Amino acid sequence: MRKKTLLIITFIICFLSTGCWNYIGLNEMTVVAGVAIDKVNNEYLLSYEIYDLQSTPQGYPIVSQIVQSKGKTIFDAVRNAKKRVSNKMYFSDARIIIVSNQIAKEDGINSIINWFTRDPEVRETLQIVISKENSALELLKVNGLTSTIVSNDIKTIVEKDEKVTSSTEAVPIYQIYNILSNKNMSLTLPLIHLVKNNDQYVCETNGIAVFKNDKLIGYLSSEESKYYLLAKNKLKGGIITINTKIKTADKNSFNISLEIKSNSSKIKYVSFDQKNLKIKLITNTEVTLGEYKDQNNKINDKDLTKLEKEASQYIKKQIEKVIKKIQYDFNTDILGLKEVLYKNNPKQYKKLNNKFDKLYKNIDVEVDSKVEIFNTGFTR
Amino acid sequence: MNKQLLTEKQIIVLIILFLFGSSVVIGIDINSEIGQDAWISLILSFVFNIPLVLIFGYIINKFPQKNIYQIIDILFGKLTAKILISLFLIHILYLGSIVLRNFSEYVEITTLSETPLLPIMMSLILISVYLSKSKIKTLGIFGNIVLAILLVTISITLILSFSIFKFDNIKPILNHSINSIFKSSFKVFMLPFSELIVMLGIADLFDFKNPSKTYLKGIIFTGIILDLILIRNITVIGIPLLKDSFFASYQATRILQLGEFLTRVEGLITINFVLAGIVKITIFIISLSKGVAYLTKNKDYTKTIFPVSLLMLGICPFLFDNVVDLFDFAPIFGIYAIPIQVILPIIIFLFCILKKEKKLIYLD
Amino acid sequence: MLFLVVLVMFALIIIFDYNKIKIKQSKKQNIIYILLTLSSFLLLISYVFNFKIPIISHVLRKIINK
Numbered sequence: 001m002r003k004k005t006l007l008i009i010t011f012i013i014c015f016l017s018t019g020c021w022n023y024i025g026l027n028e029m030t031v032v033a034g035v036a037i038d039k040v041n042n043e044y045l046l047s048y049e050i051y052d053l054q055s056t057p058q059g060y061p062i063v064s065q066i067v068q069s070k071g072k073t074i075f076d077a078v079r080n081a082k083k084r085v086s087n088k089m090y091f092s093d094a095r096i097i098i099v100s101n102q103i104a105k106e107d108g109i110n111s112i113i114n115w116f117t118r119d120p121e122v123r124e125t126l127q128i129v130i131s132k133e134n135s136a137l138e139l140l141k142v143n144g145l146t147s148t149i150v151s152n153d154i155k156t157i158v159e160k161d162e163k164v165t166s167s168t169e170a171v172p173i174y175q176i177y178n179i180l181s182n183k184n185m186s187l188t189l190p191l192i193h194l195v196k197n198n199d200q201y202v203c204e205t206n207g208i209a210v211f212k213n214d215k216l217i218g219y220l221s222s223e224e225s226k227y228y229l230l231a232k233n234k235l236k237g238g239i240i241t242i243n244t245k246i247k248t249a250d251k252n253s254f255n256i257s258l259e260i261k262s263n264s265s266k267i268k269y270v271s272f273d274q275k276n277l278k279i280k281l282i283t284n285t286e287v288t289l290g291e292y293k294d295q296n297n298k299i300n301d302k303d304l305t306k307l308e309k310e311a312s313q314y315i316k317k318q319i320e321k322v323i324k325k326i327q328y329d330f331n332t333d334i335l336g337l338k339e340v341l342y343k344n345n346p347k348q349y350k351k352l353n354n355k356f357d358k359l360y361k362n363i364d365v366e367v368d369s370k371v372e373i374f375n376t377g378f379t380r
Numbered sequence: 381m382n383k384q385l386l387t388e389k390q391i392i393v394l395i396i397l398f399l400f401g402s403s404v405v406i407g408i409d410i411n412s413e414i415g416q417d418a419w420i421s422l423i424l425s426f427v428f429n430i431p432l433v434l435i436f437g438y439i440i441n442k443f444p445q446k447n448i449y450q451i452i453d454i455l456f457g458k459l460t461a462k463i464l465i466s467l468f469l470i471h472i473l474y475l476g477s478i479v480l481r482n483f484s485e486y487v488e489i490t491t492l493s494e495t496p497l498l499p500i501m502m503s504l505i506l507i508s509v510y511l512s513k514s515k516i517k518t519l520g521i522f523g524n525i526v527l528a529i530l531l532v533t534i535s536i537t538l539i540l541s542f543s544i545f546k547f548d549n550i551k552p553i554l555n556h557s558i559n560s561i562f563k564s565s566f567k568v569f570m571l572p573f574s575e576l577i578v579m580l581g582i583a584d585l586f587d588f589k590n591p592s593k594t595y596l597k598g599i600i601f602t603g604i605i606l607d608l609i610l611i612r613n614i615t616v617i618g619i620p621l622l623k624d625s626f627f628a629s630y631q632a633t634r635i636l637q638l639g640e641f642l643t644r645v646e647g648l649i650t651i652n653f654v655l656a657g658i659v660k661i662t663i664f665i666i667s668l669s670k671g672v673a674y675l676t677k678n679k680d681y682t683k684t685i686f687p688v689s690l691l692m693l694g695i696c697p698f699l700f701d702n703v704v705d706l707f708d709f710a711p712i713f714g715i716y717a718i719p720i721q722v723i724l725p726i727i728i729f730l731f732c733i734l735k736k737e738k739k740l741i742y743l744d
Numbered sequence: 745m746l747f748l749v750v751l752v753m754f755a756l757i758i759i760f761d762y763n764k765i766k767i768k769q770s771k772k773q774n775i776i777y778i779l780l781t782l783s784s785f786l787l788l789i790s791y792v793f794n795f796k797i798p799i800i801s802h803v804l805r806k807i808i809n810k
Contacts, residue, residue, distance in 0.1 A: 002760060009753055120490055124617075124635050174621055174635065181620030343551035498791070502750070672780075676773045683765050683773070686758055687780035694784030697791045 027053075029090035033064060034151025036098040036136035037112060043070045046077040047137045048089065049151050064149045066140055074115040091121045095155040097128045097173075098192070100136040104209065104216035109187065110180060117177055124174040127155055130209040130216065132193035139192055142201050154203055158190045161205060166229050166238035166260070167222035168205040180214055184339040186332040187211040191219060212332040224325065227318045231281055231367075232335055233265040239290065242314050244307075257290040258311060261374065267340045269348060270366070277352070277359050279337060281323075283369045285315065289376040304373050311371040319367050327361050337363065385587040388594050390520035393527045394663065395598030396605075398579060400530065401479065401653075401660035402572035403606055403629070416549060416619055417556050419610050421565035426603040428565065429573040432722065433599060435729045436576065437592025440583055442732050448580040449674040455731045462675065464724070469671045471720040472578055473688075476664035477696045478706075478713070480504060483657040484696075485703050490630055491650060501696055504654075508661040509689045512669070513682055516585045519662060526655045533648045534605060538612055540636040540645065545615045570714030570721065573599070577721050581667030626707060665689050751788060 036047040045068060052065040067085055071077030081089055099112060109128070116122045131139050144153030158170045168190040171179075179187050193206040208220045208228065220228055229235040238260045245253040263285045270278040289307070292299065326334060338356055342349040352359065386394070443451045448468075452461045484500040511519060576595070588594060613628045616635060622628050630646055637643040669684040678684060700706045758781055766774050 006757075006760065009756055012753070120493060124631055125637075172635075174617055174631070177624075178618040178620045181624070182618075343548055346555045498788075499750075502754075672776075676776050677770075678773050680768075683768070684777070686761050687777050687784070690754070690758070690784035691780050691787075694787030694791075698787070 024088075024090075028087050030067070030085050030087045031090050032094045033149050034094060034096045034098065034140065034154070036100075036131070036140045037074070037103060038100045038135045038137055039103050039107070040070070043072060044074055044077045045070050045137075046074070046081070047140055048081065049140050049149065050085075050089075051149070061148050064151075066137075068137075074112060075119075078115075091119065092123060094122065094126060095151045096158075097126060098131050098136040098139050098154075099128060099189075100131055100134075101209070101216055104130055104189075104211070106215075108214035109176065109189075109211070110214040113173060113176060113180075116173055122173075124172065126173040127158055127170055127190075128173060128176060129154060129158060129190045129192050132191055132206055132219075138194060139203055142194065142203060145197070145202050150203065154192060157203075157205060158192075161190075162229070162234060163237040165205075165222075166226050166235045168208055168225055169229060169234060182339075184342050185336040186334045187214060188334050210326070210330050210332060210334055212330065217332065218330050220322070220325075223318075224322045227315070227322045228326070228334070230263060230283055230285070230315065231265060231267075231319050231323065233263070233267075235260065235263045235265075237261075240287070240311065240315065242311055244310050244314075254293045256292050256307070258287040258371075258373070259290040261286045261288060267335070267337065269341055269345050272348065272352065275359070275362060277363045278366065279363055280366045280368065281319070283315065283319070283367070285369070285371050286374055287311070287371055288374050292376075299376060304376075308371045308373050311373075312369045315371065316367045316369040319369065320365070323365050323367075327363065331357075331361060333360060384516065385585055386516060386520045387587060388589060390523060391586050391588070391594050392598045392601070393523040394519070394659065395576070395579065395595065396602050397523055397526060397530070397656045397659040398576070398663055399572050399599065399602040399606075401656040402482075402575070403609065403653075416551065416614055417554060417561055418564065418614065418622075419550075419607050420554070421561045422568060422607050422610055423603070424561065424565035425567075425569040426573055426599055428569045429576075429599055430596070432573075432725065433576065433595040434592050435725050436580060437590075437595055439725070439728055439732060440580070440586075440588055440591040444588065445584050445586075447582060447584040447670060448577075448728075449671055450584065451728065453674070455728065455735060465671060465675060468720060468724065469668060469675070471717070472581070472664060472668050472671070473692060473695070475575065475578070475717070476661065476668060476692050477699055479657070479664065480661055480692060481696050481699050481706065483654065483661075485706060486627060486653060487650070489703065490627060490646075497697060501693055504658060504661060505689055505693045507658050508665055509685060511658065511662045512665045512685050512689075516582075516666075519659070519666075523659055526659060530652050530656065533652050534609065537633050537636060537645055537649065538608060540638055541612050541616050541632070544635060545612075546618070547615055549615045549618050550611070567711050567714045570717055571710055575721065577725060578664060578667050580725075581670055582663065626703060665692070668692070748792065751785070751792070755785065 030048075031051045032048045033051060034049045036049075038045045038047070047066050047068045049064045050067055052063045055063060055065075067081055069077045069081035069084065071080045078089055078091075097112075097116065099109070103112065113128070116126060133139065139154070140150055142150060144150040146156075147153050158168060161168050162170065169188055171187070171189055176187060176189075179185050188211065189209045191206045191209045192203050194201045195204040205222070206219075207222045208225045209216055210218045210220060226235070226238055226240075240258045240260065242256050242258065243253050244256060263283065265281060265283040268280045268282070270280050272278070289299070289304075323335070326332070333356075337360075338349070338353075341352065439451065443454065446454075449465055452464055455461075456464065480501055483504060484497050487500050488495060488497060511522065576599075609629060613622060613632045616632045617625070617628060621631065625631050629649060633646040633649050634644075636645050665685060665688060666681070669688045670681045672684045672688055673679070673681040676684070700709065762774075762777065762781075766777075
């Protein structure tokens with residue numbers, strides 16, 4: 001008798017505990033692929049690109065839809081979206097956040113990322129990109145070239161970029177949090193703009209957005225970003241094009257492409273006296289000769305050595321140019337010189353910490369580049 | 381070689397799981413100033429732990445097959461024994477509720493955000509109660525399985541994180557003052573490591589051959605694994621995020637991925653933590669009910685399990701107002717726990733030696 | 745409301761357990777058993793109805809903050 005009553009009790013408990021509080025079926029959530037953040041009339045305007053599971057016919061790749069919502073804070077806007085969509089937004093699969101450059105210039109990134117770092121649903125590997133167009137929404141409206149969902153496209157382009165073209169830098173949100181809290185380095189974010197491709201507009205990376213504290217102050221072009229990444233040891237691939245002549249008998253100079261196989265750079269602190277901080281930057285790049293236009297002249301070993309020297313000089317000059325631009329035009333430490341000092345010479349860091357911002361313009365960076373050409377492909 | 385008791389290997393397993401249970405709280409010393417040197421303070425803290433563990437081993441050696449309540453009973457007078465044991469029990473009750481609350485908060489924040497706290501706590505307690513009511517061998521075998529799962533998961537996450545290691549995050553090494561490193565290692569020593577005294581409460585179920593060696597093996601193994609996990613956390617998620625985030629391991633494993641398909645590994649480590657937590661709460665419950673059984677002169681500790689665990693569940697929701705409270709309270713608790721967790725074993729140890737000498741003098 | 749139902753279930757389980765073991769225990773042990781169970785129930789019910797009871801941690805914190 002007792003066992004029976006216990007069994008009945010257990011059954012009742014089981015029935016009452018079904019419908020777990022946290023149970024959300026796939027048809028009860030709206031999966032967000034990417035978010036674009038703009039500011040209109042002092043309110044945040046969020047545009048979400050959602051996976052549209054209803055209007056996709058079976059067997060077709062998934063179509064996306066754009067949903068918009070407004071709110072005084074980011075979280076407010078996210079919840080307000082529920083007024084238009086039947087299900088709550090599900091952010092676990094979100095790939096990117098596109099921020100308009102107005103918000104980045106005026107309010108700064110700190111005002112935006114707070115919700116994304118606190119919410120348990122949002123993943124830490126989210127990428128943030130800045131839109132060079134007038135609003136962030138325009139980037140979401142276009143179709144992706146390789147996939148129907150633009151957010152996936154942008155994320156893959158930005159992430160794989162460092163190995164292929166090295167024109168921009170991918171910074172997932174947890175690194176942004178670290179950089180902004182640490183204050184030993186300034187933030188850089190990838191920049192995306194629209195470009196016409198065969199009568200259609202598509203998204204394309206366009207260099208790097210440079211920040212001071214957390215506000216946007218300028219841009220580096222794709223070429224400049226390449227040398228910036230070289231200096232920062234984040235370059236893993238890419239092409240360097242030099243306009244030069246290899247043979248002394250050449251009358252004209254040609255465009256030569258060198259494909260970067262690998263690169264390692266080191267920033268070393270040299271000395272500090274009174275007002276001048278000296279830093280040495282050593283880069284070591286291994287390349288292959290990708291394209292050389294002159295069919296008539298064949299290349300031999302001496303030519304390659306000469307080309308190496310020219311390439312080294314070229315890289316050195318370009319890096320120096322970019323560093324000067326960063327120092328004078330932007331005056332913000334995106335190279336992470338302060339951080340290198342902190343990690344390798346903590347005692348010097350303590351002495352210089354307070355004066356670093358004033359010193360930054362006058363830091364004497366000595367660049368020493370070395371290029372090694374490994375092979376020239378199939379033919380001479 | 382009584383088959384009803386736990387073998388040496390199972391004891392080591394239980395020690396590892398017991399210490400592991402708290403690694404949820406250890407982002408190690410979250411509000412500290414030492415960021416990248418946290419791994420050094422972890423090594424220091426468990427060096428501090430070694431003498432304490434040797435004391436435990438000595439005490440158990442003197443009184444084989446007896447748990448701490450019986451030992452205190454033998455060593456002290458009736459009244460002193462009752463007072464000491466009551467204080468000890470109140471402490472374990474409080475500590476056990478904190479552990480329970482810890483795990484429920486972890487489950488609630490990371491995965492089940494809509495579920496109120498009470499059902500999570502009730503579920504955890506129910507499993508622990510069932511586990512404690514069964515024979516002790518069940519706990520041993522359960523511990524074996526859980527440890528196997530734990531080790532496999534940890535190796536997977538460690539290997540996956542090799543590609544994302546930023547070894548630079550560990551630099552500059554030893555930049556912090558020795559003072560702050562010592563302070564931090566003291567806090568870590570107090571919170572998970574010296575809780576081992578709770579295991580003394582069930583010592584009569586252990587079949588020890590060489591208790592000091594067993595304890596040492598347990599804590600060295602845990603120390604190495606916890607340190608590796610800490611280094612992984614520092615290198616993967618970086619120092620500012622490590623300091624501000626409540627559950628560093630969880631965030632670190634969210635970043636891991638192998639290609640496009642092996643992502644979302646964080647589910648595995650949630651399972652890890654909850655399983656280790658269940659073992660830890662079970663040990664607390666058994667220890668506590670043995671104590672209450674001793675006080676009420678009950679011969680069978682299984683009779684007192686239910687009320688004791690309900691009491692633990694009862695005070696659990698009132699302990700802290702919110703999660704920030706929980707994490708801020710950890711260092712304060714370290715100081716509050718010194719009398720019971722550190723001084724009490726030393727007192728018992730001294731009495732052990734003194735009584736032995738007294739006996740010798742008497743014989744002479 | 746759900747909590748109350750679950751608490752009632754808990755109560756029933758405890759009553760069964762108690763009936764099984766009260767014969768084997770002395771009076772004193774039975775009293776302690778009932779005391780402990782009742783106090784924990786009181787605590788749980790007061791939590792469900794949102795009464796807050798300060799426990800050691802609050803007191804400790806106040807002392808240390810001073």
